[in-house]
Amino acid sequence: MEVRLDCLNQLTRESVAQLFKELSDLGLPKIATVMPRTLFGRFGGDSRERASLLLSAADHAEYIDAGAEMGPALLADLVERVRAGGRAEVIISCHSDRPLAVNEITSLVKGSDPGTICKVVMPAWNACDNITALEACRSLEGFRRIVFCYNEEGALSRALSPLFGSEWTYASLKRGKETAPGQLDIGSLRMVQGALGP
DSSP states (O other): OEEEGGGSSSOSHHHHHHHHHHHGGGOOOOEEEOOBGGGTOOBOSOHHHHHHHHHHHTTTOSEEEEEGGGOHHHHHHHHHHHHHTTOOEEEEEEEOSSOOOHHHHHHHHHTSOTTSEEEEEEEOSSHHHHHHHHHHHHTTTTSOEEEEEESGGGHHHHHHGGGGTOSOOOOBSSTTOOSSTTOOBHHHHHHHHHHTOO
């Protein structure tokens, strides 16, 4: 379950702790993320404030999702502090505003901090971009990764990415509650994956 902290009306350490307390009975692994306005989110603060909120969330969530756009020094410090506390696992998200080639995707994943999960997300401008993302994902055996496309044209890669080695994919709870363009709702995702067989 992805917990979009940027959607809270008041985003403070106290509100983060309270939210996770309320979600504790669900029994699902939780991914804490704070998405900036530039990446389909609502957070308007700076990268240091974002890192501080994620560090607080690491006390409650199984994963924290830190964007590569925060910068290498801040990311390295965040990863080190999360690890030092024996806290959550870290996902490093790389969001591209253009379709990437296979070698660009594999370079991002292979160049990420060992021990983290690397998420590479790019727009699909046509059906072939889905194939590129899935081919890159499949070629990265041995690396923990999440690779898919966004936009309506990217829905196919979202549904298929776990079959090509992604740790998981993302879906909204219901239609109309999507947090990014092209995101399927969980019912549609299950229908597509069910049609593909076990």
